[in-house]
Amino acid sequence: MNRKIFGSLVLLILLGSQLLQAQSVRYIRGKVYEIIDNKKEPSTGVNVIISTEQNRLLIGTVTNTMGEYSLKVPAEGAFKVVFSFIGMKPQTFRYTGQTELNVTMQEDAHSLNDVVVTKERQEKSEMGITMREQTSATQKINMDEVVKNLPVSSVEEALQGRMAGVDIIASGDPGAKSSIRIRGTATLNSNADPLIVINGVPYKTNIDDSFNFSTANQEDYADMLNINPYDIESIEVLKDAASTAVYGTSGANGVLLITTKKGVKGNTHFTLSSKETAKIEPAAIPMLNGDQYVAFIQDAIWNTANAQGIANSSGYLKLLFDTPEINYNPGWRYFDEYNANTDWLSYVKQNAIITDNNFSMSGGGDKATYRFSLSQMDEGGTTVGTDLKRITTSLNIGYSFSDKLKVNADFSYSDADKKAPWTTNVRSEALSKMPNKSPFWIDNVTGLPTDNYFTRQNSQEFQGAFDGSSNFHPIIMANESYYNTRQKEEKMTFQLSYDILKGFNYTGYVSMKFNTVKYRSFLPQSATDVTIDNTYANLSSDAYSNNLALQTENKLMYRKNWNNVHNIVATALWRTSQSVSSNYSTEIYGASSAGMSDPVTGGSIRSLQSGNSEVRTLSGITNFNYTFLNRYILNGTLNYEGKSSLGKSNRWGAFPSVGLAWHAQEEDFLKDVTWLDQLKFRTSIGQSGQAPEGTAPYVGTYSSIGQYVTNEAITPSSMQLNKLKWESSTESDVGVDLGLFNNKLTMTFDYYYKYTDDLLQKSVSIPSSTGYSNQGNKISYFNSGAMSNQGWEYRIDYEMFKNDDWIISTNFNINRNINTIESLPENLQESTYTLKNGAYAQKLVPGTPVGSFFGYKYAGVYQNTEETYARDAEGNVMVNLFDQPIVMKNGRYTCYPGDAKYADLNFDGIINEKDIIYIGNSMPLVTGGGGFNVKYKNLSIMTFFHYRLGQKIINKARMDSESMYGTDNQSTAVLRRWRNEGDDTNIPRALWGYGLNYLGSDRFVEDCSFLRLKTLSVSYNVPRKVCKKLYTNSINLFITGYDLFTWTKYTGQDPEVSLPNGITELAYDNAQTPRSKRYAAGITVNF
């Protein structure tokens, strides 16, 4: 196929050059004048061109200093001779065989001031349909407004909360992936991200299955659309199946249409903008200091020794008295180092700066336009060791050979360098480190910390040895370990458009995207203090992956209007896409030093991997749009798509959709209602699908498993999956668009219902009786189960007041999505619940939404022995055969005063899985955003709010810091722990690796609803007069505050918590880097 695409590209180019060929030898010459001070003077530098009737340029020149020109005239055909100069009226003459043609140019009063061309036509979609003719739900954002005043470093950030039905959760670390969900999650395991379409070319953001790096994760790879937000002109979101159908099944999760800026006719414009942003880290959870920690640990061990009984507690007593780390033992060699008072977190967090500089240049003439941009961004992270540097550049060139034939070439390159520590849990490690330990050696003489890290972290140490993920030195980890990702991406698109006949147009493109990612990581031995023969000692890895995506599209479009009575737009297109990927990774340990961390410099190999994959897709799409009397609209689309990852019989899928719209304001009975500008009713229904990823996952394979003595043994290694098919979804949408009072007040309401059937699931378990134990009894994909998403979206925009000086406007949107499992996949396996601390039961019940939490009801702390007695439903104390009261048990642990009290729902005197109930859901009730903008003359103030309401989450970070179970440092909340009867607290007593005092209960499930002032921005346009003096066209200054206020009841650091990828996983707040407050100041100059 490579060759095929190449071939068509070559053909297209040949075609262009052939059109340029001219023939024969005739000349036309002459002189051009202009009137200066009423005198006729020769005019220098005037463009003289000969073109066809269709304005296709054949040959051209400029006049010399004497105002003379001479041109060779092509042999045959009808021509025009055109004279043009900036500031002059262009003049056109029909060529009738003249050999001499003298012209006098006339000044054009308008053109000098009016170089920026206004839009000639109404904007049309890919399928040639105007917004007015649409029957489906879309929303468009003009990026200029958003970007100009806001310190956004990514597209996702710019869109958050602004679009109805688009739910975005951004991450706090620079360059980390955000999750984007359009109208909820409607798929179980396969990709749920929306499709990104840039200038009509779809780009998949996810990576396919064959990528299985031990060292990399999908977040790193798929992150970053690698588009500079400043290069974007507008973003449109397509939500329902009827509108996404045009982009095939890859648009099943919704589509984000990104249009980049293009060059415009006129003088060359330069824009320079520069922005500095300060990120201020929010206050951290207060943790115990050294003394409080030691006291808490001693308390915990003593309580446990008591609970165990004296006979069994010798081990605990030994621990309590013989552990120098938590005792006063001045003779011990590390005494100084374990009697410090360290705030570990303060060493690994910081305030940071974002620098963002942009330059762009654009211009053009009648024939050609261009735009070039260059931007550089450096975003520091609030966790030490994190950083993102990105350079993007793009070039767009448009050229019109004639009125009929136009070509457009787009080129963009981006280079992003993301730095992060080797592990993402630096912060949580810093929080759990014992605060009485010093990060540095203490000088024996002065008693002050030295420059040398104190790295003791072995199995004799109180907190134990490095276990692969925790127990390391957080400061060294933040400063010296690294996990760097360098991503380079080139995108090239060549597009050609030809008007074959009036109303009949051909458009085709060839697009190529080449993406390479390089990962380098290093874990210094000093951070972990493991021995040099340990596989984590100086662990170093090097991985590389690349992907080449090739796409072509050929599109024929026909548009015709009959006296505004009938209007049809018919389109047919054929799209091919091919994606080829390869990767390798090496991992070594025992590298001699950080400087020698390159895998080739030695050490022992820990792992080696490589892989490659290829996916191909073909789709044919036809669209028909009919408008009757300018008010009744019928739209139909059929997508016929085939994908290489499905077997022959199920490879092709047909996905139809149909939509109706009615412009009621056009009706006679509403014609007189002057304040009504638009009343449009829309309805649509459409189907879409999802296919598995990866190189032919359906293919059955055989592979060798060794030898039986001397005979080769070959075994079936994967099953042929002929039944594997498209996951199909049907979505219907009903909507109203309302425009009132000269469109000052606009409203949109949509209701949708999406039913997804044959849910695709990845890596599904099958019974071992099928004989595939060798493969862990798994098949790559399986279709089963159904899910629905329904909801509504409402958006209002209101320009409340407007005069010459003032503009006051506001906007608001609110969205509700309800996700329901309609039928459970027949093979769905819930993880088995075992009664243990911190664990929540996982249940998927048909008819309930996904993301539900199940656990115990927390009822505080047992105050005294009397309270620990089990009670029956009537509240009477239960007694045993000997008439003694039965004491409550948490699992196998008998409850004592100070232990956690859970509701004994079945009144059996024992807390176990039978007492689990539903305690909440991680799906938000409503989400949305809104803003309020005021503009007075040159000053404008913009605010934007984002909210998510009615959502719950497991506050894992709080659980970890209040569990009082192990050696981890705890938050100051545990100072309120129960110690004696009468303590008014809901925090149980401290225990040491014993008891069930922090079972998965509603104690840690919190409401994380929030309303957040996302942005508050003040901007000022310098008056024109001042600009003129500074030889510029415009200057804009702004100050913006980001995430300044958050209203929430949530006790964690940040209520905006990323949702898990897998739908069967529960949502935890694992104390990721919290979003910081940001203050930005910037300037944009146009000249």
Next chain:
Amino acid sequence: MKAIQHILLTALLIVACSSCNGWLEVTPQDKQTSDAYWTSQEDVDAVLNSGYLYLRNMTEGTLIPLGELRGGSIFSITSNKLQSFQVKPTDESICNWGSFYQIINIANVVLANAQKAQLKDDTYEDQELKAHYSEAYFLRALSYFYLVRNWRDVPLITTAFEDDSHTYHVAKSPEAEVIKQIKSDILAALATGAAKETYNTTWETKGRATKWSLYALMADVCLWSEDYAEADKFCDFLIHSSVGNAPALLTTPTHAKWFSMFNPGNSNESIFELQWEYQENQTNSLPILFDNLNTSRKYQLSYQLLLDFNSEYSYTQEEQLEAVRSMFGGYYTDDVLTWEAATKGYVWKYCGSQTLSDKRTATYYDPNFIIYRMAEVYLMKAEALVLKSDSKADWQTAIDLINDIRRRSNLEERVFTDDLKEEDMLKMILYERRMELVGEGKCWYDLLRFGRRNHNKYKTTFLVDNVTLYNKQAGESWLISVLSNDDALFLPVCESELKANSLLVQNPYYY
């Protein structure tokens, strides 16, 4: 107009070429796809070999523990839930039956596809195809026989899982139905008339399915299903075979001759044994697992069995005869010099080298694992004869058969007397099996078969009493209470399997 032509042509070209479905046919580069397999005789051979390989790989982890630990002749020195009868559905490593079904699928796949290969391979003779079928039938029958003996009722799957056209969810079939399938498989294999008597190499003759192994398996299955006349018949096919290359009982009463069954192995007595070969880097841990001095050892003889062996050894010492299957044959002790005082015994079969008391060296850690040999066939016939009828003549023959085994071990012969009852006869046979076949993965199945037959007639005598006598790894009262429940004699269906197969129901004992 030229331009239009060009554009239309290009568009057409792309449409026409791309529309071919072939372009969407992308196959993984590093694997053999199943639709391109099955083109030659070698392909069929290779798949069958993986069946044997799977079975071989199960020896240490499955065949030995399942066959031995519950019976009590051998116990694991580290705690093991099998020997303490505490297996739970969550003990995946013990009760996951997947590896047996792996072999069954291999057999099913061969039966479904071998003919395809024959169509493409002109050199693939009909006789060879049938021979391959008979091997597949054997592998399937043997696997199901293991399944039935351990789980009793199991899903009966005779179609190949090559693609997803068959449902993954299959309910259990009752024991009798599975047994019926096993028998019909063996008969089908024999009916092909192509089951081999020998292969080109000795190791294949003993390491792959032959006509002889089919006979032995059939006799075993018939004894299990209490079809004694048939069992007797199939034993006779082996014992009275007139074919020159048929396996035959070794009769020379010397240690060297007897021990040659285990080292070097593939003896004339052997019918079917799983093969290892150190020269091909195929070794196993059997010599380590049974070695008294190795720190990785795992198995030891129960004290009662040590006493049994000691008494056989002391007989040969008193009679000044060569010890054959006792010291350095079936067993050896931690204290060879004062063996009477020894407290621990080990299986010598897998550790011993060709010299009497030296162990295999690490290079030779490739002892084979015998599944059927002639001694067992003799004892199976004896068992069949005793149960088939009350005929004294038959019983006399049974005693003769037992004596054939004892004679070559220089042990005193059993004498037939009229007052011997069925129970006494069976006791003799069971004793002989225990001593002769120790460590060969038979003990528990023997106890189970003897105890369950004839509606649990001898359950106490043979099953309960023997387990409590030999198995000291669990309390006697616990053992008695567990064994009293017929369902507890079989393993639970493992948790993951129950989840993955919606039609499965747990063995009631493990609810």
